[in-house]
Amino acid sequence: MIEIRNVENIALSDWQNLLSHSPTASYFQSPEFFDFFNSLSFLETFGWGVFENKILKALVCGYIIANGGKLKRYFSRRAIIHGGLLLAEDVEHKHISTLLDVLKKELSDKAIYIEIRNNFNFSQYKTVFQEIGFEYHSHLNYKVYTRDINIVKSRYSESKIRQIRKSKEQGVIFKLATTQRDIDGFYHILSDLYKYKIKKPLFPVEFFEKFVQQPNCYLFVVTINEKVIGGIACAAMPDKALYEWFVCGNTEDYNHLYPSVFATHKGIEFAVTNGFEHFDFMGAGKPDVEYGVRDFKEKFGGELVDFGRFVFISNPILYKIGRTIMKFNQKLQR
Numbered sequence: 001m002i003e004i005r006n007v008e009n010i011a012l013s014d015w016q017n018l019l020s021h022s023p024t025a026s027y028f029q030s031p032e033f034f035d036f037f038n039s040l041s042f043l044e045t046f047g048w049g050v051f052e053n054k055i056l057k058a059l060v061c062g063y064i065i066a067n068g069g070k071l072k073r074y075f076s077r078r079a080i081i082h083g084g085l086l087l088a089e090d091v092e093h094k095h096i097s098t099l100l101d102v103l104k105k106e107l108s109d110k111a112i113y114i115e116i117r118n119n120f121n122f123s124q125y126k127t128v129f130q131e132i133g134f135e136y137h138s139h140l141n142y143k144v145y146t147r148d149i150n151i152v153k154s155r156y157s158e159s160k161i162r163q164i165r166k167s168k169e170q171g172v173i174f175k176l177a178t179t180q181r182d183i184d185g186f187y188h189i190l191s192d193l194y195k196y197k198i199k200k201p202l203f204p205v206e207f208f209e210k211f212v213q214q215p216n217c218y219l220f221v222v223t224i225n226e227k228v229i230g231g232i233a234c235a236a237m238p239d240k241a242l243y244e245w246f247v248c249g250n251t252e253d254y255n256h257l258y259p260s261v262f263a264t265h266k267g268i269e270f271a272v273t274n275g276f277e278h279f280d281f282m283g284a285g286k287p288d289v290e291y292g293v294r295d296f297k298e299k300f301g302g303e304l305v306d307f308g309r310f311v312f313i314s315n316p317i318l319y320k321i322g323r324t325i326m327k328f329n330q331k332l333q334r
Helices: 012-021 031-038 070-075 093-107 123-132 149-154 158-169 180-198 205-211 251-257 259-273 292-298 316-332
Strands: 002-006 044-052 055-065 078-083 113-118 135-137 140-145 173-176 217-224 227-237 241-249 278-280 303-306 309-313
Touching: 002 093, 012 031, 012 055, 031 044, 031 055, 044 093, 055 093, 070 316, 093 113, 093 123, 093 309, 123 135, 140 149, 140 292, 149 259, 158 251, 158 259, 173 259, 180 205, 180 217, 180 227, 180 241, 205 217, 217 259, 227 251, 227 259, 241 259, 251 259, 259 278
Parallel strands: 078 113, 241 278
Antiparallel strands: 002 044, 044 055, 055 078, 113 309, 135 309, 140 278, 140 303, 173 217, 217 227, 227 241
16 A cells, blocks of 8 residues: 655654665755755755555655745745655655655645756656656766775866866865854855856855754865865765765956865865765756856766756746746846
8 A cells, every 4th residue: 555654754764764775865865954954944845755565665855945036936936856756676656656746736836846856867767757747858967986086086187187286286275164254255155156157046144054064064165374265065975975066166366276176176085085986066057058067077077977857847837937037137147
């Protein structure tokens, strides 16, 4: 008998057991992630699990978020699921379809669309997603396998090796953020990056203030003469993956110190030192679309993968209006 439960009614032992044995396990489908996001004031969390004969077969958790003023928030309501579904080794199509049906039923009135950002290859289940109305969109990513630092560095581009060497020679320091000053310095640089270059919404500073308090979350800053000039925020799935969630550098004033290059390199080095299988760049854009961030990430020698995203649009009209508003706002920011 199949049973659906809200994640708040799922025993921690059941969740942890699935996470320990699932071939699609990621930090973003862990109890730690859910508890962290449940503590944030600017979004709403959700999650469900599918049981058969009292055994957890599939689970999903994520959040609903919107940005801007009242009108803009109405048109930007979206449900985001990082990592992809958490599936048992013996999961069946009926378990996945049941979970997707729950997402549609419970979220369609709250979010204009649902986006599942995969960290694994779900191609064998693509037909199940499509039957429920989730459309597949290609989306690239880079993964750097981090078992041997010499092999990792041998795959860096010559330009990145040279830039990292110059950073070290000029006294750039990489350290764990320990003070509010570190967090504020990092956030100021990151918010400028999102406002003027990426032109996408960024979480409020509350996210990073709570991020540093979480198990398996690391905020590192790059400094020169005790001034923060960049950094990297990483989440971790112990022994498995270190995820580059956010990275930035003050290139306007300190481009000659290559802060974002140094932060990325030291993040990869941290993954090697601490026994992670790979360093996950968390996205490299759409294929066949120019994307400067992808060009940057490519230089670190990772494997290019296309695990894509599954998207269900619950309100096509509002979705089109929202996309138009977003593109208009991006043009205004140029």
